[in-house]
Amino acid sequence: MTSSPARAFGMRTILILVFAFLYIPIAVLVALSFNKGGLPTAWSGFSLKWYASLAGNSAILSAALNTLIVALVSTAIATLLGTLLAIGVEMRRQYGKGLEALIFAPMIIPDIVLAIALLSFFSMLNLTMGLHTIILAHVVFNLAFVCSVVRARLKSFDWSIVEASADLGASAITTFRRVTLPVILPAVVAGALLAFTLSVDEFIIAFFTAGAGRASTTLPMQIYAMIRFGITPEINALATIVMAVSITALTLSQRLNPGITGQ
Amino acid sequence: MTATTFLRHRSLKMPSIALGLALALSVPAAAADLVISNWDGYMAPDAMAAFKTATGVSGEVVVHATNEEIMGKLIAAGGKGYDVVFVSSPFAEVLNKLGLTEPIDHTKVPNLANLYPEATKLPHDVGNNFSVPYTWGTTGLCYRSDLVKVAPTSWSDLLAPSDDLKGKTTMLATDRWLLAAGQLDKGFSVNETDPAKMAEVKDLLISAKKTLLAYDDTTFYSKLVSGEALMVQAWDGWCNYGIAEKPEIKYVIPKEGSDLWVDTMVVMKASANKDAAFQFINFMLDAKNHAWAAQNIDYKVPNKPAMESLPADFLAKFPNMAMPVADLVKFEQLRDVGDAQRDYSKIVSEIKAAQ
Amino acid sequence: MAPALVWLTALMVVPCALVLALAFFRRGIYGGIEYTFTLENFGLVFDPLYAGIFLNSARIAGTAALIAVVIGYAAAYAIAAAPRRLQPVFLFFAVLPFWSNYLIRTYAWIVLLNREGLITQLLRWFGYTGEQPSMLYTEGAVIAGLVYNYLPFVILACYAPLSRLNPELAEASRDLGASALTTFRRVILPLTVPGIAAGAVFVFVLSIGNFVTPALLGGGRFQMIGNLVYDQFLTANDWPFGAALAMALIAIMLLVLMAQALAADRASGRAAEAKGDADG
Numbered sequence: 006m007t008s009s010p011a012r013a014f015g016m017r018t019i020l021i022l023v024f025a026f027l028y029i030p031i032a033v034l035v036a037l038s039f040n041k042g043g044l045p046t047a048w049s050g051f052s053l054k055w056y057a058s059l060a061g062n063s064a065i066l067s068a069a070l071n072t073l074i075v076a077l078v079s080t081a082i083a084t085l086l087g088t089l090l091a092i093g094v095e096m097r098r099q100y101g102k103g104l105e106a107l108i109f110a111p112m113i114i115p116d117i118v119l120a121i122a123l124l125s126f127f128s129m130l131n132l133t134m135g136l137h138t139i140i141l142a143h144v145v146f147n148l149a150f151v152c153s154v155v156r157a158r159l160k161s162f163d164w165s166i167v168e169a170s171a172d173l174g175a176s177a178i179t180t181f182r183r184v185t186l187p188v189i190l191p192a193v194v195a196g197a198l199l200a201f202t203l204s205v206d207e208f209i210i211a212f213f214t215a216g217a218g219r220a221s222t223t224l225p226m227q228i229y230a231m232i233r234f235g236i237t238p239e240i241n242a243l244a245t246i247v248m249a250v251s252i253t254a255l256t257l258s259q260r261l262n263p264g265i266t267g268q
Numbered sequence: 269m270t271a272t273t274f275l276r277h278r279s280l281k282m283p284s285i286a287l288g289l290a291l292a293l294s295v296p297a298a299a300a301d302l303v304i305s306n307w308d309g310y311m312a313p314d315a316m317a318a319f320k321t322a323t324g325v326s327g328e329v330v331v332h333a334t335n336e337e338i339m340g341k342l343i344a345a346g347g348k349g350y351d352v353v354f355v356s357s358p359f360a361e362v363l364n365k366l367g368l369t370e371p372i373d374h375t376k377v378p379n380l381a382n383l384y385p386e387a388t389k390l391p392h393d394v395g396n397n398f399s400v401p402y403t404w405g406t407t408g409l410c411y412r413s414d415l416v417k418v419a420p421t422s423w424s425d426l427l428a429p430s431d432d433l434k435g436k437t438t439m440l441a442t443d444r445w446l447l448a449a450g451q452l453d454k455g456f457s458v459n460e461t462d463p464a465k466m467a468e469v470k471d472l473l474i475s476a477k478k479t480l481l482a483y484d485d486t487t488f489y490s491k492l493v494s495g496e497a498l499m500v501q502a503w504d505g506w507c508n509y510g511i512a513e514k515p516e517i518k519y520v521i522p523k524e525g526s527d528l529w530v531d532t533m534v535v536m537k538a539s540a541n542k543d544a545a546f547q548f549i550n551f552m553l554d555a556k557n558h559a560w561a562a563q564n565i566d567y568k569v570p571n572k573p574a575m576e577s578l579p580a581d582f583l584a585k586f587p588n589m590a591m592p593v594a595d596l597v598k599f600e601q602l603r604d605v606g607d608a609q610r611d612y613s614k615i616v617s618e619i620k621a622a623q
Numbered sequence: 624m625a626p627a628l629v630w631l632t633a634l635m636v637v638p639c640a641l642v643l644a645l646a647f648f649r650r651g652i653y654g655g656i657e658y659t660f661t662l663e664n665f666g667l668v669f670d671p672l673y674a675g676i677f678l679n680s681a682r683i684a685g686t687a688a689l690i691a692v693v694i695g696y697a698a699a700y701a702i703a704a705a706p707r708r709l710q711p712v713f714l715f716f717a718v719l720p721f722w723s724n725y726l727i728r729t730y731a732w733i734v735l736l737n738r739e740g741l742i743t744q745l746l747r748w749f750g751y752t753g754e755q756p757s758m759l760y761t762e763g764a765v766i767a768g769l770v771y772n773y774l775p776f777v778i779l780a781c782y783a784p785l786s787r788l789n790p791e792l793a794e795a796s797r798d799l800g801a802s803a804l805t806t807f808r809r810v811i812l813p814l815t816v817p818g819i820a821a822g823a824v825f826v827f828v829l830s831i832g833n834f835v836t837p838a839l840l841g842g843g844r845f846q847m848i849g850n851l852v853y854d855q856f857l858t859a860n861d862w863p864f865g866a867a868l869a870m871a872l873i874a875i876m877l878l879v880l881m882a883q884a885l886a887a888d889r890a891s892g893r894a895a896e897a898k899g900d901a902d903g
Contacts, residue, residue: 016701023697031723086627089626090627110635111635113828113880115876117834118869121865122642125638144630145631236734247723254722
């Protein structure tokens with residue numbers, strides 16, 4: 006686009022304002038996590054004591070461990086199922102409306118609706134809820150996201166090379182391993198990282214499908230409980246760590262598969 | 269074999285593998301013998317360790333933010349997953365009516381003898397058949413004596429505050445106590461269900477909303493300490509948390525009165541470890557332990573020897589702890605109102621949705 | 624693909640169907656469900672109280688969507704106008720906050736807005752000692768939280784069509800004597816309507832079903848449908864009514880999505896016309 010100085014100035018101002026809006030709240034939170042004083046909002050000197058107190062908080066550590074279990078297991082299952090689903094759909098070029106809706110639905114259905122649906126379902130089955138029910142629930146939306154990332158990659162995939170490979174006598178396994186997989190691998194890994202990030206951060210569905218007690222309290226549930234009981238510098242420290250983890254995962258995902266954030 | 273058939277072939281096995289994986293990884297790690305649900309910070313932090321030392325039974329404490337939250341979970345799961353639950357008396361009544369509670373076996377809880385006689389014949393459960401009172405007290409006004417111009421004496425001081433307090437008051441978010449403020453101000457019973465009277469209460473509380481900072485039943489005392497709020501509707505013990513941090517905070521029971529709230533311990537019928545559950549309740553009722561709890565959470569306990577053992581400086585710091593039992597039990601207890609709870613819920617929805 | 628479809632059916636389709644079924648039953652006195660068929664739960668959705676909450680939620684969600692689209696479109700426009708090599712970087716950083724925890728991003732606003740919070744302290748720093756009304760627990764706080772949380776997606780949605788825009792189109796329009804404003808209104812805007820619509824719908828749909836933001840930033844003073852559904856399931860224990868509310872929420876969402884698809888279709892038709900005109 007052509008640009009005059011005035012226009013360039015305007016554009017720069019917009020960018021500065023928007024990025025300020027997006028990053029100031031986070032920056033304040035991160036800065037206050039290093040605050041010495043007990044008030045979560047007033048600066049009184051640098052300290053790492055809130056991080057130290059986190060390390061000694063067994064409820065938070067166990068919640069972190071639970072979150073890791075949920076995220077790893079649900080990501081593993083979702084990556085496998087989501088990738089197979091993507092290959093199945095794209096290879097057969099079956100774009101039935103119902104099928105599309107089924108795959109798309111988990112991404113748009115309001116969390117609260119899926120959450121209460123699963124709560125009703127599990128309690129009607131008389132299933133004792135716990136980490137396993139959170140995992141079952143998280144796979145639902147994770148597999149949809151993995152599938153859409155992998156499908157995007159497969160759209161440009163030339164299926165004739167699969168046939169060529171078969172014609173040349175390669176077994177199905179060899180074809181998948183040597184031909185299909187290398188092409189989609191970056192998308193699979195990116196999808197997995199995306200799923201992992203979503204699962205680590207997911208609160209509402211976990212809140213409704215968790216069982217009693219610490220055994221199935223995830224980190225976001227713990228954070229919600231802490232926020233409801235008031236703002237403390239400990240939450241700031243925890244928030245900083247959680248953000249650092251998700252941002253690292255997303256940055257990796259982005260490097261592997263540019264396009265996941267829309268580019 | 270083409271890639272398609274390979275995939276199709278392989279995919280048949282996937283659901284069972286995936287499900288197996290999910291279930292294998294989620295079997296709870298060797299859990300504690302007892303799961304106890306309580307409000308956060310509502311028992312001494314070392315209570316479970318002391319219980320384990322005394323009895324060899326390990327217990328895990330999980331926290332709920334409100335009565336409603338734990339009730340929702342208990343009803344959804346048929347009471348499964350918990351052994352002992354701390355809930356306020358009207359909710360204990362509901363659990364009992366739903367058949368989710370185990371009758372209290374008095375032979376296994378000899379320390380029931382420590383309760384004040386008044387605490388064994390509370391209207392919601394005369395004879396402690398399904399619930400054991402853990403704490404009791406009043407609901408009133410908690411305020412910054414250094415920042416309010418005139419000390420409050422009436423519920424109207426909260427519901428129609430003076431100009432300097434506008435936007436600096438909070439009310440409890442929980443149905444029953446929110447409504448109680450209006451019911452008491454109007455001179456009605458805290459269990460009033462008459463539609464015309466409740467309509468008056470609703471209008472009063474909607475007009476009070478305009479001067480309110482927030483509905484809050486978890487952080488109101490910290491808002492008072494920080495100065496975000498100057499006067500809040502509070503349970504006496506929770507006001508004590510504020511007093512502990514800022515002595516300028518004071519508590520008053522408005523002249524129209526208060527409810528008598530009782531937080532109880534109930535044993536779930538679905539518990540697999542009822543003997544240990546009774547052991548736990550007995551442990552909590554031990555005079556020394558109950559006194560230790562009172563000093564940790566700053567709430568009155570219905571335990572005679574425990575209350576009599578409280579140090580004088582503690583009682584001086586928190587004047588409402590010294591309230592005579594005879595005065596306390598004069599107030600009306602919140603009771604389960606049965607089907608009318610639906611009307612209560614709707615009124616509260618209307619209040620909260622009002623602009 | 625079979626296992627994935629089985630999974631989705633068992634853990635999404637069946638539970639949602641169950642919720643739909645629940646909505647036709649009656650609530651027991653103390654929660655639980657009485658298995659007698661009734662339509663009263665759906666009737667109750669249209670009760671003035673609950674219909675009012677629906678309308679109010681729609682108003683709050685609509686305001687959030689509008690603000691998010693205005694800011695997001697401006698940001699996307701500015702990013703698309705930046706040098707090509709910088710665009711991916713800007714975009715990446717615009718979207719980054721979206722992937723950090725929702726609760727934490729909301730919590731950050733409590734820290735900023737509370738009466739003793741950072742903004743108040745800044746005001747004091749600048750010598751302002753007057754009365755400070757609470758910014759937290761207001762409708763404005765709820766809307767700010769929603770806009771903040773969903774803005775990155777709007778930027779993304781608006782950037783996609785803006786970046787694909789052929790610069791020659793705008794030039795052609797100007798060459799034909801159109802002012803910058805007319806060019807924007809008649810050429811650029813129609814071509815980017817699908818992005819705007821997608822962003823707006825996204826914010827609206829997520830906001831109207833949200834319960835975390837009103838709960839944390841609204842101080843319990845604002846009821847949205849999300850809170851209402853939450854309350855029916857976790858506090859009032861009226862699952863059938865909660866289920867009916869959830870179904871109404873889904874119905875609204877589908878309507879909005881259909882409207883969006885329709886708008887996008889029309890816009891692409893108009894855009895093709897505009898392109899034809901410009902090419903001619």
